[in-house]
Amino acid sequence: MESARISKWLNLLVCVLLLLKAEGSLVPLTLVKNAESKGAVCLDGSPPAYHFDNGFEEGIKNWIVHIEGGGWCNNVESCLYRKDSRLGSSKQMEDLYFSAILSNEQEYNPDFYNWNRVKVRYCDGSSFTGDVEEVDQTTNLHFRGARIFSAVMEELLAKGLEKAENAILSGCSAGGLTTILHCDRFKNLLPSEANVKCVPDAGYFVNVEDISGTHFIEKFYSEVVSTHGSAKNLPSSCTSKFSPELCFFPQYVASHISTPIFVVNAAYDSWQIQNIFVPGSADPSDSWHSCKLDISNCSPDQLSKMQDFKSEFEKAVSVVGDSSSKGMFIDSCYAHCQTESQETWYKSDSPQLANTTIAKAVGDWFYGRSSFRHVDCNYPCNPSCQNRVFDLKDHPGI
Structure with missing residues (x-):
């Protein structure tokens, strides 16, 4: 009886160790040197930060710089709310585990596992576009996102990025917009x-x-741009034609990007459904509540409206263009951020398009093994999807 109990606990320990391995390696937090003297600081005035894991073997001159996400703050009140959290202060940040696109294990990240891998923390609330010189002494809020981006890149260049042979800039959510x-x-x-x-x-x-x-998100982005003084740091190819708040939307910027780009996105992006398509202000009776938490709970009418959203999304993303240097993996999952989770990046049951995982599609495209540009059919057509199911505590809002 005792030996059976010991065997049970040993098996459990093995499972835990395997899970920890899959979760990734713990990478310490690094504060950016001399950032404060440049005014390149988080909302609360603390120095910005990143996590850096060295490349090895053939990947020693290759770099992934991955930007953390976390929404935006659009006025003094919402920025004050973030100020004392990890989204506004490096004082609240801790060491992080690297996994998925940042994993250093070949079986979990076959094309980029031995690269120099960096995760840049997000503490400015403007997708690194803000730059307001004056600091209100009452709030002590610093709107310096653009300076943070410059200061972090300057430090990474000195660490070896300036000699990179291959490099990827990536990010999730607000970091994807960055x-x-x-x-x-x-x-x-x-x-x-x-x-x-x-x-x-x-x-x-x-x-x-x-x-x-109502164009709720357009008004929100206009307030972000105004609060942070972002206009001068948005792509001039866009601001020369459109108002600055529109240039916070990829659909007005993407066609002018000359660098090769690969868009990973869910066509039924759960964050966009919850906050752009069905924000609380547009649903005062909360009739969409159950649907927003779990897409399988949506009524036929709600699903029909979601198909309309998908059509608008497809139209917006089409401006990326069909050059072989541009790629996309647009699945029909109810999800948000799929390169940071091992389950959706690269595992045997990860989401697939054309029998291809996100990791393989990105790797094939980056190395020129094959192009990849696929937009999925309508929900619920893709059985490989890992659709998010939310509960009350993780139902986000802006």
């Missing part, structure tokens, strides 16, 4: 002969009417 907005800027920092590409994940936020017929 990737799009800063894609060409990142390319211009590196050697002209380097192979540099961008992989935004869940960052293709679209300018659509919500279910009440």
Whole structure:
């Protein structure tokens, strides 16, 4: 009886160790040197930070710089709310595990496992676009996202990024938007002969009417741009034609990006459905509540409206273009951010399009083994999807 109990616990320990291995390696937090003297600081005035794991073997001159996500703050009140959290202060940040696109295990990240891998923390609330010199002494809020991006890149260049042979700028959610907005800027920092590409994940936020017929997100982005003084740091190829708040939307920027780019996104992006298409203000009776938590709970009418959203998303993402240097993996999953989770990045049951996982599609495209540009059929057509099911505590909002 005792030996059976010991065997049971040993098996459990093995399972835990395997799970920890799959979760990835713990990478310490690094504060950016001399950032404060440059005014490149988080919302609370603390120095920005990143996590860096060295490349090895053949990947020693290759780099992935991955930008953390976390929404935006659009006014003083919402920025004050973030100020004392990890999304506004490096004082609240801790060491992180690297997995999926940042994993150092070949079986979990076959094409990029031995690269130099960096995760840049997000603490400015503007997708690294803000730059307001004046600091209100009452709030002590610093709107310096663009300076943070420059300071982090300067430090990484000195660590070896300036000699990169291959490099990827990537990011999730607000970090995916950062990737799009800063894609060409990142390319211009590196050697002209380097192979540099961008992989935004869940960052293709679209300018659509919500279910009440209001452009809620356009007003929100306008307030972000105004609060942070972002206009001068948005791509000039866009601001020369459109108002600055529109240039916070990828659909007005993407066609002008010259750097190769691969868009990873769910067509039924759960964050966009919950916050752009059906924000709380557009659903005062909360009739969409159950549907937003779990897409399988949606009524036929709600699903029909979601198909309309998918059509608008497809139209918006089509401006990326069909050049072989541009790729996309647009699945029909109810999900948000699929390159940061091992389950959706690269496992035997990961989401697939054309019998291909996200990791393989991105790797094939980056190395020129094959192009990849696929937009999925309508929900619920893809049995490989891992659809998110939310509960009350993780139902996000802006």
